[in-house]
Amino acid sequence: MTGPAEDTKSQLTLLSSKLLHQHQAVEAALNRHVFVWKEIEEKSQKRSSGISKTSRSHIVQVSEIVGIHKVEDEDHTKSKWDQKKTLQFSQLFPNAFTVFYVKRTKNHRWRCNEATFSCSSAELCEQWIQVTREQLSLLTNRPKRLLVYINPFGGKRRGKRIYEEKVAPVFQQAGISADVIVTERANHARDHLTTEANLQQYDGVVCVGGDGMFSEILHGLVARTQNDNKVDQNRPDAELKPCMLRIGIIPAGSTDCICFATVGTNDPVTSALHIIIGDSQPMDVCSVHHNDVFLRYSVSLLGYGFYGDVLADSEKKRWLGPARYDLSGVKAFLCHNYYKGTVSFLPAEDNLGHPRDKLQCRFGCSICQHKQSSKDKLRETADEETAAEVSSSSWKVICGKFIAINAANMSCACPRSPKGLSPSAHLADGTADLILVRKCSRLDFFRHLLRHTNTDDQFDHSFVEVHRVRKFHFEPLDPQPLLLENQSELPKKPGFCPLGSAQTTCIPSAAHSSWNCDGEILHHAAIQVSVHRQLIRLFARGIEEQQQRV
Numbered sequence: 261m262t263g264p265a266e267d268t269k270s271q272l273t274l275l276s277s278k279l280l281h282q283h284q285a286v287e288a289a290l291n292r293h294v295f296v297w298k299e300i301e302e303k304s305q306k307r308s309s310g311i312s313k314t315s316r317s318h319i320v321q322v323s324e325i326v327g328i329h330k331v332e333d334e335d336h337t338k339s340k341w342d343q344k345k346t347l348q349f350s351q352l353f354p355n356a357f358t359v360f361y362v363k364r365t366k367n368h369r370w371r372c373n374e375a376t377f378s379c380s381s382a383e384l385c386e387q388w389i390q391v392t393r394e395q396l397s398l399l400t401n402r403p404k405r406l407l408v409y410i411n412p413f414g415g416k417r418r419g420k421r422i423y424e425e426k427v428a429p430v431f432q433q434a435g436i437s438a439d440v441i442v443t444e445r446a447n448h449a450r451d452h453l454t455t456e457a458n459l460q461q462y463d464g465v466v467c468v469g470g471d472g473m474f475s476e477i478l479h480g481l482v483a484r485t486q487n488d489n490k491v492d493q494n495r496p497d498a499e500l501k502p503c504m505l506r507i508g509i510i511p512a513g514s515t516d517c518i519c520f521a522t523v524g525t526n527d528p529v530t531s532a533l534h535i536i537i538g539d540s541q542p543m544d545v546c547s548v549h550h551n552d553v554f555l556r557y558s559v560s561l562l563g564y565g566f567y568g569d570v571l572a573d574s575e576k577k578r579w580l581g582p583a584r585y586d587l588s589g590v591k592a593f594l595c596h597n598y599y600k601g602t603v604s605f606l607p608a609e610d611n612l613g614h615p616r617d618k619l620q621c622r623f624g625c626s627i628c629q630h631k632q633s634s635k636d637k638l639r640e641t642a643d644e645e646t647a648a649e650v651s652s653s654s655w656k657v658i659c660g661k662f663i664a665i666n667a668a669n670m671s672c673a674c675p676r677s678p679k680g681l682s683p684s685a686h687l688a689d690g691t692a693d694l695i696l697v698r699k700c701s702r703l704d705f706f707r708h709l710l711r712h713t714n715t716d717d718q719f720d721h722s723f724v725e726v727h728r729v730r731k732f733h734f735e736p737l738d739p740q741p742l743l744l745e746n747q748s749e750l751p752k753k754p755g756f757c758p759l760g761s762a763q764t765t766c767i768p769s770a771a772h773s774s775w776n777c778d779g780e781i782l783h784h785a786a787i788q789v790s791v792h793r794q795l796i797r798l799f800a801r802g803i804e805e806q807q808q809r810v
């Protein structure tokens with residue numbers, strides 16, 4: 261499809277306020293997929309000819325157009341100064357319209373750019389707007405109505421402001437309506453989603469906050485979906501129903517790892533634009549059970565030992581803010597506890613990838629799109645007896661002394677650890693990377709930790725092993741954490757060791773470590789974990805490999 265009329269293309273003049281005096285656009289054309297315009301840049305050159313002209317084409321995917329508006333349309337989202345400018349502008353060019361579109365900038369950040377065109381008549385202007393809107397309405401993946409939860413206390417307590425100043429204006433430009441709930445207590449959003457919210461009227465749920473807030477939305481939405489479909493979450497072998505509504509994350513917390521791993525940056529405007537254009541990123545979810553009782557869901561990290569101890573200690577120091585993680589990290593490192601236990605796991609034999617390959621999960625990831633093999637499907641569809649046979653032959657068991665047991669459901673990349681705990685873990689392949697860090701010296705453990713911050717292979721140590729798994733269980737063997745340095749296995753008092761006195765006076769925190777489940781503490785050491793493939797979808801697309809600049 262071409263623009264409103266072939267012969268009228270030349271009547272459109274690009275009037276982007278920035279470019280007005282330098283450029284003259286001679287053409288704008290719309291077809292089913294792209295909106296193209298051509299600029300002519302006038303350059304003064306000291307040539308005999310005086311002025312020379314160069315032309316540049318702009319191509320915007322229709323799918324990345326945020327909205328189109330007549331210039332005179334009142335826009336209360338703009339500042340008074342901008343509104344005044346718009347008024348003057350519309351008096352000069354009465355038949356102008358503006359196209360708002362996604363512009364890629366540095367480090368995976370997106371911005372909402374605009375280009376304004378003037379038409380020779382009001383009729384032509386209306387025609388352009390109508391035709392463009394018709395094209396946009398064909399994009400059925402775009403949300404029209406959203407349910408937004410804002411945690412006013414997340415991060416630096418700027419969630420409400422971030423939403424009002426950076427997100428609501430772009431939603432308005434895109435014609436999205438949003439019902440906003442500012443949470444009044446912890447678990448408000450989770451409970452509202454599970455029991456009250458009328459989800460049929462929405463196309464997605466958005467959380468404004470950090471990973472803790474995302475976890476609330478995850479639990480609310482998954483629980484609601486299972487309740488509606490009469491699936492018992494307490495059964496570890498239950499086949500959970502995927503959630504129909506997508507989740508959007510506007511980062512406004514002190515830890516925004518899920519947003520970073522799925523978008524590539526923690527930037528509210530970028531996230532809002534991914535929501536507007538209706539991106540969809542499936543994600544695996546781990547269910548965690550203890551003795552056939554459901555405990556929690558996890559999408560990023562389940563960590564026992566080191567990461568469990570760090571979290572348990574940091575919770576006592578919330579008043580310190582984000583610095584508490586550093587302090588507790590140093591303390592846990594100096595304590596250098598290890599824990600005895602048995603890990604049994606079901607390896608993902610048919611999976612294309614391996615935790616040590618270099619295939620990072622990126623936009624359009626082929627491994628996440630790979631269908632499960634028939635053998636793997638058999639495990640799911642076989643009757644209990646056959647399933648047990650197939651499974652029991654595949655389960656592997658490892659007993660040992662571990663400093664850390666980590667299950668990464670995604671790379672867990674964050675600004676501090678750009679490649680994450682498991683750089684090649686995938687968002688939606690139905691597996692988790694199980695990383696076992698066995699008892700080793702403090703120096704070796706330090707070398708291992710250091711690799712989270714650089715590009716060296718973090719699994720290339722004799723005391724570290726990694727397996728890509730679909731399920732795993734952990735059973736602690738020894739009720740007491742042990743000290744490596746003096747090999748004492750005597751019970752110690754609770755609490756962490758004082759700084760600098762790790763060798764002989766380190767005090768274990770408890771009889772055993774606890775699990776760090778996406779930043780929440782689980783007090784049961786014995787757990788059963790299953791990965792549920794693509795249980796949820798986010799308004800995201802995964803990290804784009806190469807930024808396509810338009």
Ligand SMILES: Nc1ncnc2c1ncn2[C@@H]1O[C@H](COP(=O)(O)OP(=O)(O)OP(=O)(O)O)[C@@H](O)[C@H]1O
Pocket residue numbers: 410411412413414415416442443444445446447448468469470471472473474476512513514515516779
């Ligand atoms: N109105 C509220 N009052 C108190 N707590 C809330 C409220 N709304 C949400 N919460 C809780 O606050 C916790 C932290 O929120 P969030 O993840 O948004 O911020 P954060 O600063 O990244 O968190 P953290 O302190 O875990 O780093 C969440 O677990 C959530 O359950």
